[in-house]
Amino acid sequence: MRRYFGTDGVRGVFGEDLTEDLVERLGLAFALWTEGKPVLIGRDTRGSGLELESALARGLAAGGSDSTLGGILPTPAVALLAESCGAVVSASHNPAEYNGVKFFGPLGSKLGDDDEETIEALLTADPRRGGVIREAEVLAGRYVDLVCERFGARLDGLRLCVDCANGAMYEVASRALERLGADVTTIAAAPDGTNINAGCGATDLRLLSSTVREGAFDLGVAFDGDGDRMLAVDAEGNVVDGDGVLAVLALSLGVELVAVTSMTNLGFHRLMSEHGIRVVTTDVGDRYVLDALHAEGGVLGGEQSGHVLYLDGHVAGDGLEAAILLSRAVAEGGKPLAELVAPLVRFPQAKRDIRVTRKELSPAVQEEVRRANADLNHGRVLVRPSGTEPVVRVLVEAENESDAEKLCDTIAALVNQELG
Numbered sequence: 001m002r003r004y005f006g007t008d009g010v011r012g013v014f015g016e017d018l019t020e021d022l023v024e025r026l027g028l029a030f031a032l033w034t035e036g037k038p039v040l041i042g043r044d045t046r047g048s049g050l051e052l053e054s055a056l057a058r059g060l061a062a063g064g065s066d067s068t069l070g071g072i073l074p075t076p077a078v079a080l081l082a083e084s085c086g087a088v089v090s091a092s093h094n095p096a097e098y099n100g101v102k103f104f105g106p107l108g109s110k111l112g113d114d115d116e117e118t119i120e121a122l123l124t125a126d127p128r129r130g131g132v133i134r135e136a137e138v139l140a141g142r143y144v145d146l147v148c149e150r151f152g153a154r155l156d157g158l159r160l161c162v163d164c165a166n167g168a169m170y171e172v173a174s175r176a177l178e179r180l181g182a183d184v185t186t187i188a189a190a191p192d193g194t195n196i197n198a199g200c201g202a203t204d205l206r207l208l209s210s211t212v213r214e215g216a217f218d219l220g221v222a223f224d225g226d227g228d229r230m231l232a233v234d235a236e237g238n239v240v241d242g243d244g245v246l247a248v249l250a251l252s253l254g255v256e257l258v259a260v261t262s263m264t265n266l267g268f269h270r271l272m273s274e275h276g277i278r279v280v281t282t283d284v285g286d287r288y289v290l291d292a293l294h295a296e297g298g299v300l301g302g303e304q305s306g307h308v309l310y311l312d313g314h315v316a317g318d319g320l321e322a323a324i325l326l327s328r329a330v331a332e333g334g335k336p337l338a339e340l341v342a343p344l345v346r347f348p349q350a351k352r353d354i355r356v357t358r359k360e361l362s363p364a365v366q367e368e369v370r371r372a373n374a375d376l377n378h379g380r381v382l383v384r385p386s387g388t389e390p391v392v393r394v395l396v397e398a399e400n401e402s403d404a405e406k407l408c409d410t411i412a413a414l415v416n417q418e419l420g
Helices: 018-031 049-062 075-081 114-122 140-151 172-179 206-214 242-253 266-274 286-296 321-334 337-340 363-375 400-417
Strands: 009-013 039-043 067-072 085-089 099-105 133-135 159-163 183-187 219-223 230-233 257-261 277-282 300-302 308-310 349-355 380-385 391-397
Touching: 018 085, 039 049, 039 075, 039 308, 039 380, 049 067, 049 085, 049 133, 049 380, 067 075, 067 085, 067 242, 075 085, 075 321, 099 400, 114 266, 133 219, 133 400, 159 206, 172 183, 172 300, 172 308, 172 321, 183 219, 206 219, 206 230, 206 277, 206 400, 230 242, 230 321, 242 266, 242 321, 242 337, 257 286, 266 277, 266 380, 277 286, 286 300, 286 308, 308 321, 321 400, 337 363, 363 400, 380 400, 391 400
Parallel strands: 039 067, 039 085, 067 133, 159 183, 159 219, 257 277, 257 300
Antiparallel strands: 009 099, 085 099, 219 230, 300 308, 349 391, 380 391
8 A cells, every 4th residue: 555656656745744854765765666777857846846856866876876867847858858767856736835756667657556565665775875966968958859859740820828837848838839830928937936836827727718818829728837737728718628638639640549537528438439439448647548558559648637648759648749739730720729629529527626634435425426326327426536635526427517516516515524
């Protein structure tokens, strides 16, 4: 049973449940687990990033791994550029007071549950020998070069608004998109250590929506703090979530299979079926989507939350890659984004996030979910603990919005009563 690792690495409030000591021990354990393989370290723009980067490097050195400090780099850049293993100091979409560490195995591979359990078992191990810590030359330019070479196409004349969440994409995103010819306006690209994901980015699209709605843009894209997620808005500022992005890409790229999670709207499944595209469903978490793509030989997958994986030239989910591919679909298709998304007819969804004191679902909650799913003719109920926050998420899909909202409220109240 894992104590520290969640859905995507180890996260917590800096100085409380995520300390320099813990991060240093994680570095030691990871180095021992990899038997001293070299590690490229990147970080996002949080104020605590430098301290935790140093702690992580010390731990890796104590376990025998050489580490290269890459500075501020998006998570997918570390996965793409690491010659061996990688690590990112980031809490992704969480607020600035949080931070975390996520690790990549050789060639950008995600760690499995068993791997994380093994690493946790090594947290109290003794140091073995010292590794070397080096500062890297600027790696951001190499990342931009690779993304443009592998996924780029001419975007001349395309008017883009890009919300960088005051995070790790704040420089590289505009550089890549402008190189491809887009007319780029960048917002939320002035990180100060405290404003990452604050009222901006993929977790809060209001700034992007209003900016696009009031300007003259073809579309807008928004990243999360570490750049592995991307959501969009159309020319009218209407939100296009991960399901919409995946639907556009699946049809424009002509794939035969798409891997998604249990959160994906039932309307997506119906659209893919109409086009003869097989859908594989996994647990929530982009690493499970990645595992499914490897197992099935697919190249495209993702999550409603904005993780998009396209593995023809990449090894992990990448918000910038997704933004380029979506912009390509608009530019090459000759249609506005709203028209490209229109074939995705969604089932109404209602969602609630309930803060809880314990995340294990009680028998009463499990029984209510079972009963509700049995009663729904067309729809579903999904209740799951968050892997990164003290939250239980409730999702209800039904044939009409009113039924979805009422049932969601009922189950959310029960979760709050049982677990709050």
